[in-house]
Amino acid sequence: MSEEFNQEKTPEQGKKVKKEKNTLAMLMSGVAGGVIVALFTGGIFINMMNDEQATTAEDSQQKEQAEQTTTEEVLPTANLTNQSSNSIGSAVEKVSDAVVGVSNIQQISLWEESDAAGTGSGVIYKKDDEYAYVATNNHVVEGAQELEVILTNGEHVEANVLGTDALTDLAVLRIPNDQVETVAELGSSDKLTVGDTAIAIGNPLGQDFAGSVTQGIISGLDRAVDIDLNNDSQPDWTTNVIQTDAAINPGNSGGALINTNGKVIGINSMKIAQSQVEGIGFAIPIDDAKPVIDQLETGNEVVRPFIGISAIDLSTVPQRHIQETLQLDESVEQGVVIAQVEPKSPAEEAGLKQYDVVTKVNDKNIESMLDLKKYLYNETEVGEEVTISFYREGNLQTATLALSNQNTK
Known part of the structure; x- marks a missing residue:
């Protein structure tokens, strides 16, 4: 699923599960280091030497024709370059004033006044008669006691959080609309296609570089990035993101990734934080973000179906427990082992118990x-009935349960 706050601020800690099997975790950061990309175009230089003793009129005519041809070939190329620059400039001008700073204000200690714990970016995507609405990253606003939106005119405006969603790393803020143009x-x-121009706008390293613009391309689509919310080295979610080589630095998170028409195609979110890696940044695709933003704007959390279990992957269970405790034979290789069933949950009502090994939901094989x-x-969807296939003491069984709302469990 960044940095200013993913690395600027440690997420909520969960209990770490002891593992008897090593797990490889990918450390993601949304704000570590930038990439400077230089493009060099090479020219062909031809050195022509004249014979000082004998230059014919035919030679002179050929030279003039060659110069005319060269001029005709170079000028269109220069025009194309200018057109490209103008296109990018127009796109940036169209949206730049809608990309704002977001300041996360926290009290660091009892003896100190509240101060900005970090600064990210946001995108004003909507305005009504009273308010303007800002989309940003969840990790940008996480833990804030107060939030300010910094407009491009330098004004600091108090912001209210309407909703946040950790899995998609999105949040929606609301500010008065009187200064929003x-x-x-x-x-x-x-x-989108790979190779399309991508332009990132945001506030790298805080307000000193507010409104910075970086250009690159769409490097990849439908990239899967694992998100570990509780730092237990196990993915809690896998999000699909746009990969770009447009530089994304600390403070860019929550800013806009736009196309050459000045339209927002993604919300900048993260970057791989490894010293040997350059030019791999990620943005949440805007078509994935829209339905989440719509829900958050109403002041509600995102509705997701809920079963009511905590579980671990069968692949992490020591072999002796698979045989002795779970009583599984070698034919059962994948599934999840229920560690706990929440009271009054759909799982409890369906009769699921600790140590049951879930292998299917409906016809979908469950490996993790x-x-x-x-x-x-x-x-x-919430309210839908699903069939759970599971092993209990080595015997395959099924149960039917109705999914509830995860946020009203």
């Missing part, structure tokens, strides 16, 4: 908790 136009990310969450969140 520009609203970003949301485009579409579904029709990530599989289970992805299937529930993407393929089912």
Whole structure:
């Protein structure tokens, strides 16, 4: 699923599960280091030497023709370059005033006054008769006691959080609209192709470099990035993101990734934080972000189906426990082992118990908790009945349960 706050601020800690099997975790950061990309175009230089003793009229005519041809070939190229620069400049001008700073204000200690714990970016995407609405990253606003939006005119405006969602790393803020003149136009990310121009706008390293613009291309689409919310080295979610080589630095998170028409195609979110890696940044596709933003704007959390279990992947269970405690034979290789069933949850009502090994939901094979969450969140709805296939003491059984709302469990 960054940095200013993913690395600027440690997420909420969860209990770490002891593992008897090593797990490889990918450390992601949204704000570590920038990339300077230089493009060099080479020219062909031809040295022509004249014979000082004998130069014919035919030679002179050929030279003039060559110079005319060279001029005709170079001028269109220069015009194309100017057109490209003008296109990018126009796109940036169209949306830049809608990309704002977001200051996360916290009291660091009892003896100190509240101060900005970090600064990210945001995008004004909507305005009504009273308010303007800002989309940003969840990690930008996480833990804030107060929030300020810094407009491009330098004004600091108090902001209210309408809703946040950790899994998609999105948040929506609201500010008074009296000083807001520009609203970003949301485009579409579904029709992007690798190689398209991508332009990132944000506030790298804080307000000193507010409104910075970096240009690159769409490097990849539908990239899967694992998100570990509780720092237990196990993915809690896998998010699909746009990969770009446009420089994304500390403070860029929550800013806009736009196309050459000045339309927002993504919300900048993170970057791989490894010293040997350059030019790999990620943005949340705007078509994925829109439905989440719509829900958050209403002041509600994102509704997701809920079963009511905590579980671990069967692949992490020592072999002796698979045989002795779970009583599984070698034919059962994948699934999740229920560690706890929440009281009054759909799982409890369906009769699921600790040590049950869930292997299927409906016809979907479940190999991990990530599989289970992805299937529930993407393929089912609250109130829907699903069939759970599970092993108990080595025997295959099924149970039917009605999914509830995760946020009203």
